[in-house]
Amino acid sequence: MRPNGRERSSLRAAAALVVLAALAAPGSGRAAEPAPRKLAVAASANLRLVLLELAGAFERRNPGVTVEPTYGSSGLLQAQIGQGAPFDLFLGADRESAVRLGAAGHARGEPFHYATGRLVLWVAAGARVDPNVLGMASVANPAIKRIAIANPDVAPYGAAAVQAIRSAGLQDVAKPKLVLGESILQVVQFAQSGNAQAAFVPWSLALVPPLAAQGRYVVVPPGSYPPIEQYGVVLGRARDPRLAEDFVTFLLGTSGRTILERHKYALPTN
Amino acid sequence: MDVDALRLSFTLAALTTAALLVIGLPVAAWLATSRWRWKPFVEAIVGLPLVLPPTVLGFYLLVAMGPMSPFGRAWISAFGRPLAFSFEGLLIASIVYSLPFAVQPFAAALSAVDPRLVEASHTLGVSRLATFFRVSLPVAAPGVVAGAVLTFAHTLGEFGVVLMVGGNIRGETRTLSIAIFDAVEQLDYATASRTALFLLALSFAVLVVTYSLRRRPVLG
Numbered sequence: 001m002r003p004n005g006r007e008r009s010s011l012r013a014a015a016a017l018v019v020l021a022a023l024a025a026p027g028s029g030r031a032a033e034p035a036p037r038k039l040a041v042a043a044s045a046n047l048r049l050v051l052l053e054l055a056g057a058f059e060r061r062n063p064g065v066t067v068e069p070t071y072g073s074s075g076l077l078q079a080q081i082g083q084g085a086p087f088d089l090f091l092g093a094d095r096e097s098a099v100r101l102g103a104a105g106h107a108r109g110e111p112f113h114y115a116t117g118r119l120v121l122w123v124a125a126g127a128r129v130d131p132n133v134l135g136m137a138s139v140a141n142p143a144i145k146r147i148a149i150a151n152p153d154v155a156p157y158g159a160a161a162v163q164a165i166r167s168a169g170l171q172d173v174a175k176p177k178l179v180l181g182e183s184i185l186q187v188v189q190f191a192q193s194g195n196a197q198a199a200f201v202p203w204s205l206a207l208v209p210p211l212a213a214q215g216r217y218v219v220v221p222p223g224s225y226p227p228i229e230q231y232g233v234v235l236g237r238a239r240d241p242r243l244a245e246d247f248v249t250f251l252l253g254t255s256g257r258t259i260l261e262r263h264k265y266a267l268p269t270n
Numbered sequence: 271m272d273v274d275a276l277r278l279s280f281t282l283a284a285l286t287t288a289a290l291l292v293i294g295l296p297v298a299a300w301l302a303t304s305r306w307r308w309k310p311f312v313e314a315i316v317g318l319p320l321v322l323p324p325t326v327l328g329f330y331l332l333v334a335m336g337p338m339s340p341f342g343r344a345w346i347s348a349f350g351r352p353l354a355f356s357f358e359g360l361l362i363a364s365i366v367y368s369l370p371f372a373v374q375p376f377a378a379a380l381s382a383v384d385p386r387l388v389e390a391s392h393t394l395g396v397s398r399l400a401t402f403f404r405v406s407l408p409v410a411a412p413g414v415v416a417g418a419v420l421t422f423a424h425t426l427g428e429f430g431v432v433l434m435v436g437g438n439i440r441g442e443t444r445t446l447s448i449a450i451f452d453a454v455e456q457l458d459y460a461t462a463s464r465t466a467l468f469l470l471a472l473s474f475a476v477l478v479v480t481y482s483l484r485r486r487p488v489l490g
Binding site for chain 2: 073075076078079126145146148151153154178179180181182186189190193194195196
């Protein structure tokens, strides 16, 4: 007896239901595995490398958890969060952004200070200017045609660079050479492609290739610009607030601090 | 509104359009008449900027303009500064990026020209070049104008490529679309909306002009 057309289609429907049920209840047959949990982090671009390591360490410690970072400028991320972007946690590059998110009713709990950024001046090897000898005065050297900084209007690292240049009394010679990246990652691109011979970047990005391979850097005197105090905040829209809070505890704890320190961020005293 | 950015965007769009008339018309004329077997490859290259994400195209251009490419090195040794972050660099990038917006309508208009007109001109002893300017081009004029207008509008609204190779320098590489982006990033939505509204109205007007040109009969 072969099933007729109607029976065949109802068989097919039953099979589809079984597949759907299996998809809807993943791991139901393997009760030992923890349910997958996701943490969506809206992060400032300067965190690109350190957050990768922080996320890896947090995931190893919490099986089943995936940390999904999205990088962007604080302004763009704030606009997206304001329009309901599904982020659980915001990690900014300044204090203002996190506070503003709180004031706009998008935060859960208080903003927290997790790191203080440190700025370095990177100079391309090809420019034959040694920043370790010349320091900030490197930017005045004629071999430096273009200096890449993040847009000071939107990026705290860019604002810090402008202030550091001013403190060194070099604004007149440096200003015509400045080119602005929309984020610190674009600053790295300008430097990496050889179009800018000098760049002001977070220390963590100068430690590794491509910048480490293509040039040298000197730490910008910390007193010459206002401290880049980086604040974060758990977002009101968080789907799994406890997971977001666990990550914050991890970030502010010994493991998080060790990783931040290895990436040359200064740590808040608490 | 950022007047410097406005002026810069218009200058860039006008020069890009002019350059693409000069470069695009011969390419389009060749595409419209050639029976070369590798022609699809040329057409594909011309069309690539339509498909490539502008930031990817921009990144390639950034690398090509830098000291890592022979072209970039030659430019730097000739002019003493890299092409990136300069108005000239932006112009070259815009020409590449808007190439299909000029060449494709040009080629479509030129291939619609009745070959009998061209042949008649040839049999009367008029040279190929003179035939192009006196017969083909006037007949194809609405399509050529449409292509030029589209190129202008497209360059005016160009963002990704400018972002990648421009470096956001006031009066040199900060175009209208970059100014809008900056305003949004600074959460200054009032300025962003004003500038964007202006761009929207202008683009709308440009498209209305383009489409009314297309509707006009080719031969009156």
